[in-house]
Amino acid sequence: MYRNTTPNDASLSDLFTGEEIANFHVVDVSRLQAFFFTMILVLTYAINTADYLYLAKTSTITELPALGASGLSLLAISQGIYLTSKAVPKKG
Numbered sequence: 001m002y003r004n005t006t007p008n009d010a011s012l013s014d015l016f017t018g019e020e021i022a023n024f025h026v027v028d029v030s031r032l033q034a035f036f037f038t039m040i041l042v043l044t045y046a047i048n049t050a051d052y053l054y055l056a057k058t059s060t061i062t063e064l065p066a067l068g069a070s071g072l073s074l075l076a077i078s079q080g081i082y083l084t085s086k087a088v089p090k091k092g
Contacts, residue, residue, distance in 0.1 A: 030085035037078035041071055 002024035004010050015035065018028045045067060052065045 028085075030082045034078050034082040037074060041067075041075055045071070 001019055002021050004014075016027050016032050018024050018026055045065075048065050053061065
């Protein structure tokens with residue numbers, strides 16, 4: 001496993017690159033797709049929540065809108081692909 005020697009060595013690109021010595025400088029596609037799928041879900045949920053709050057017409061909000069089966073399925077598939085890619089040994 002690759003590790004930064006100091007916290008100052010960390011960068012935003014570390015979210016998208018590999019973790020092992022052989023691939024720490026290469027973009028990991030599974031990490032990239034997990035990030036984008038999650039951001040798409042966060043954005044759509046934020047839009048749905050804003051719409052729900054705008055249409056609520058009351059001063060008290062008792063619940064937030066449900067994520068929905070399709071959103072949960074997309075998140076599960078995305079995270080499943082990411083975890084599967086971590087389980088596969090990488091050649092180095």
